[in-house]
Structure formats: C-alpha cells, structure tokens
Amino acid sequence: MARLHDGALMERAAAGLAAAVLDLLGGGYGRRVLLLVGSGDNGGDGLLAGSMLARRGVRVEALLLSDHAHAAGLAALRAAGGLTVREVRDLHPRPDVVIDAIVGIGGRPGLRPAAVEALESFAGVPVVAVDVPSGVDVDTGEVDGPHVTADLTVTFGTHKVAHLVDPAASACGALHAVDIGLDLPEPAVEALQPADVRRLLPQPALHAHKYTRGVVGVRAGSSTYPGAALLAVAGANTGLAGMVRYVGSEAVASRVREAHPEVVGEGRVQAWVVGPGGGNDAAAMLDAARADGVPLVVDADALAHVDGTLPGCVLTPHAGELAGILGLAREEVEARPLAHVRGAADRFDCVVLLKGHRTLVAAPDGLVRATSTGTPWLATAGAGDVLAGLVGSLLAAGLPAFDAASLGAWVHGAAGTRASRGGPLTATTLAGSIPLLMRDLLARQG
Numbered sequence: 394m395a396r397l398h399d400g401a402l403m404e405r406a407a408a409g410l411a412a413a414v415l416d417l418l419g420g421g422y423g424r425r426v427l428l429l430v431g432s433g434d435n436g437g438d439g440l441l442a443g444s445m446l447a448r449r450g451v452r453v454e455a456l457l458l459s460d461h462a463h464a465a466g467l468a469a470l471r472a473a474g475g476l477t478v479r480e481v482r483d484l485h486p487r488p489d490v491v492i493d494a495i496v497g498i499g500g501r502p503g504l505r506p507a508a509v510e511a512l513e514s515f516a517g518v519p520v521v522a523v524d525v526p527s528g529v530d531v532d533t534g535e536v537d538g539p540h541v542t543a544d545l546t547v548t549f550g551t552h553k554v555a556h557l558v559d560p561a562a563s564a565c566g567a568l569h570a571v572d573i574g575l576d577l578p579e580p581a582v583e584a585l586q587p588a589d590v591r592r593l594l595p596q597p598a599l600h601a602h603k604y605t606r607g608v609v610g611v612r613a614g615s616s617t618y619p620g621a622a623l624l625a626v627a628g629a630n631t632g633l634a635g636m637v638r639y640v641g642s643e644a645v646a647s648r649v650r651e652a653h654p655e656v657v658g659e660g661r662v663q664a665w666v667v668g669p670g671g672g673n674d675a676a677a678m679l680d681a682a683r684a685d686g687v688p689l690v691v692d693a694d695a696l697a698h699v700d701g702t703l704p705g706c707v708l709t710p711h712a713g714e715l716a717g718i719l720g721l722a723r724e725e726v727e728a729r730p731l732a733h734v735r736g737a738a739d740r741f742d743c744v745v746l747l748k749g750h751r752t753l754v755a756a757p758d759g760l761v762r763a764t765s766t767g768t769p770w771l772a773t774a775g776a777g778d779v780l781a782g783l784v785g786s787l788l789a790a791g792l793p794a795f796d797a798a799s800l801g802a803w804v805h806g807a808a809g810t811r812a813s814r815g816g817p818l819t820a821t822t823l824a825g826s827i828p829l830l831m832r833d834l835l836a837r838q839g
C-alpha cells in the first residue's frame with residue numbers, strides 16, 4: 394500500500410475480478426450482470442470491474458445499496474454504458490451472475506435489510522463475491538447474522554481468515570486469488586501448499602534403517618471396536634515411519650498381525666497413538682503411553698482423559714469431542730472453531746487438530762494451519778482412526794508436533810480426494826491411497 398497508488402491496486406483487483414467473471418460466463422457479449430454495490434472500496438472494485446465487463450459487451454446494472462458509492466468507479470461504469478438503480482423493482486429480470494460488492498475487508502458482520510432483499514430476489518442466480526462473501530466476519534471466519542453465500546469468491550493480494558476457516562469458508566464457494574503485488578507480513582493462519590508438503594515430508598536418508606526412520610506405537614481398539622485398531626495401524630503403517638508396534642489384547646493383536654504382517658509387539662517407540670476404539674481401556678492406554686515420555690497422538694476415547702499439559706503432543710478431536718473437553722456445547726465450537734482450537738492449544742500446551750470440513754491445527758503460540766484438501770466423502774467411519782495413525786507416524790519420523798499434525802491433515806485430505814475421485818470411499822481405501830498420493834507428490838519434486 395505504501396509503495397503503490399490506491400488506484401493502481403484497485404485497477405488490478407477489478408481487472409482480475411472482471412476476468413474471472415468473463416471466464417465464469419464463458420464470454421461477454423449479450424451476458425447480463427447485476428452488481429450489488431456498497432459504500433466502500435469493495436463497491437469500487439465491483440463498479441470498476443463492471444465498467445470493464447460493459448466494455449466487453451456485457452449488459453451491466455448496478456444496484457446502489459448506499460447513498461455513497463465509490464465516485465471513480467461509478468463514473469467509470471456510467472461512461473462504459475452501465476446502468477445504476479437504487480431499487481430492486483427498477484432492475485431488469487434475471488441476470489446471469491450477481492456480483493456481491495457490498496462489503497469487503499472493511500465490513501462489519503451481517504447485512505442490512507436492503508441487501509438481504511436484493512439477494513433473496515435473485516436466489517438461484519450464481520453469485521460471485523468480491524474479496525469475501527459480504528456479511529461474514531473476515532478476521533475470524535465467524536458468522537453473525539445474514540451473509541452472502543457465493544459460488545465463487547475472487548480475492549485480492551492474499552487469502553483472508555474467512556476463506557480458510559468455517560463457517561465462513563463454506564460460504565465462499567470456489568476461491569480465486571488475484572495477485573495485486575502486495576508485500577505481506579507473516580500470516581497468523583496459513584494453509585500448506587503442495588511445495589510445502591514436499592519440503593516437510595520425511596524421506597529416508599541414504600543409509601537409513603528402520604530404527605533411524607522412527608518407530609510408531611499404536612494403543613487402540615478393544616473387543617467392542619477391534620476395527621479401530623486395524624485402521625489406526627493402517628494409518629501408521631503407510632511406510633512413513635520405519636516400523637509400527639501394536640499393543641493391545643491378544644485377540645485384537647492377532648487380527649492386527651493378520652492384516653499387517655509387518656507390525657510387531659511392545660518395545661521402544663518414538664511416538665504413541667492412543668485412543669481410537671479404546672472404549673473403557675482408553676484411560677489405561679493413555680497412562681501407559683504417557684509413562685514413556687515420548688510425543689503422543691491422543692484421539693477419540695482417550696481425549697476424555699486428558700488433563701494437565703501435554704507439550705510436544707497432538708490432540709485430534711472433532712467438534713463434539715473438543716466441546717466435551719472444554720465443557721461447551723458442540724454448536725459453540727462449530728460457531729467459533731478458530732477461537733476454540735487456539736484456546737485448547739493454549740490450555741493444554743500442545744498442538745490441537747480440530748477435524749472438520751476445514752481441519753484446523755493450532756500450536757500453543759497461536760499459529761494455525763487450515764487444511765485446504767479433502768472431500769465430504771471423508772466423513773466415513775474409521776477415517777479419523779487412519780488420521781491419528783498417520784500423524785503418529787510423522788511424529789515418530791521426527792517432525793515437530795505442529796508440522797506432523799498439519800502435514801498429516803493435508804495428506805489425509807488429499808489422499809481422500811485421490812481415492813474418492815468424486816465418489817464414495819472407505820477408511821481402508823483411504824489408507825491404501827496415502828502412499829500413492831505421496832508418490833505423486835514426490836514425483837513432481839524439482
């Protein structure tokens with residue numbers, strides 16, 4: 394901002410927005426676009442993009458929702474032949490696309506009645522949000538009152554928290570970022586990209602042997618839930634660590650050995666995975682694992698027994714489990730996931746991985762990584778057990794807890810998408826696709 398004239402940034406933003414809208418429309422001439430325009434620079438972006446679209450033959454109408462509108466944007470739109478109106482009833486029928494330029498990063502959460510009325514009048518028409526869907530809380534991802542639900546969000550300079558954190562992230566639709574040449578500080582919320590994952594992924598050294606690659610131990614499963622043991626072991630046994638140990642009842646252990654002949658019994662480990670399917674044994678599993686003094690992944694039934702602090706460890710709750718730990722209602726965690734995952738990481742002095750549509754991983758210092766991979770098909774029994782095992786293997790391989798958890802969440806989501814190919818998947822096929830996903834990633838190295 395210091396180096397660039399305001400107008401230059403807005404020009405770049407508007408050009409990127411107009412290009413994305415043309416792409417969505419499949420052309421310009423004869424198409425109809427409605428702009429919903431608020432009082433600030435977000436409205437200015439919309440008006441300026443509207444002028445660019447009008448020059449490409451698009452019939453552009455702007456509904457001005459405030460007495461003030463960005464003056465230069467307004468002049469540009471009118472000069473290009475765009476129309477402006479102040480009432481919904483004065484608009485032509487059904488546009489091909491609605492552009493939400495009501496508010497951006499300067500907006501307060503919620504929408505005014507005139508904006509809500511306009512959005513309701515054109516329900517069913519695809520919506521392109523300018524920078525963020527208006528009405529969401531940009532810096533927390535929270536939602537308080539009415540907001541736009543977009544099919545496409547075109548953002549500028551960098552992703553904002555609302556693009557990465559639910560519930561706002563779910564209102565963004567597809568995301569398209571336009572580089573406008575900003576110099577940006579380190580973010581407090583980040584999302585790993587494939588190149589980051591390749592850099593962080595543990596790979597065997599030239600003279601590696603199984604012990605130098607790390608040994609991960611799994612304490613999971615019970616007579617009621619033997620499958621959880623098999624799936625947690627499947628997640629741990631994807632070849633990222635040098636060896637997997639399983640500790641549990643002989644009945645479950647023999648089934649684990651049958652399914653995974655590489656897996657061995659009790660001994661020294663560099664990390665433990667505790668809790669999936671543990672049932673009534675979960676407290677004892679957690680105590681036994683804690684006694685070793687190595688990093689832990691605490692999942693499922695073991696989460697209810699966490700107390701004190703667990704430096705270097707990872708908790709992997711879903712919203713209901715985190716609510717249980719914090720003594721809150723599930724809905725409260727779902728409404729403010731970023732605040733609560735950070736609160737839990739601070740309270741237990743460990744990394745907390747909150748599973749969901751956008752899995753969040755928080756470190757005790759407040760840094761958060763949001764997971765951008767995954768598919769709703771991953772909401773399937775046992776997928777969480779696989780994730781716990783996977784994170785455990787990354788811990789055993791020597792990654793710090795924050796990297797192990799965020800890398801595990803990314804790989805888990807990407808492997809799920811790979812295995813799903815747009816259709817259903819099971820936890821077993823998910824685990825099987827993890828090494829294939831990593832092979833694809835590493836093949837693109839360099």
Ligand SMILES: NC(=O)C1=CN([C@@H]2O[C@H](COP(=O)(O)OP(=O)(O)OC[C@H]3O[C@@H](n4cnc5c(N)ncnc54)[C@H](O)[C@@H]3O)[C@@H](O)[C@H]2O)[C@@H](O)CC1
Pocket residue numbers: 394402403404406431432433434435436438495496497498499500501502503504505523524525528549573
């Ligand atoms: N800062 C930057 O570097 C750039 C900003 N740009 C655009 O500028 C936007 C930010 O512009 P502004 O700071 O002017 O702020 P906004 O345009 O986001 O909104 C602020 C205006 O909306 C009003 N308002 C606040 N909450 C409202 C609500 N809930 N309902 C209705 N009106 C409300 C305020 O009174 C104020 O006039 C960005 O989101 C982006 O679209 C781009 O042009 C690119 C460069």
Ligand SMILES: [K+]
Pocket residue numbers: 435493494495496497522523524525526527
């Ligand atoms: K907007």
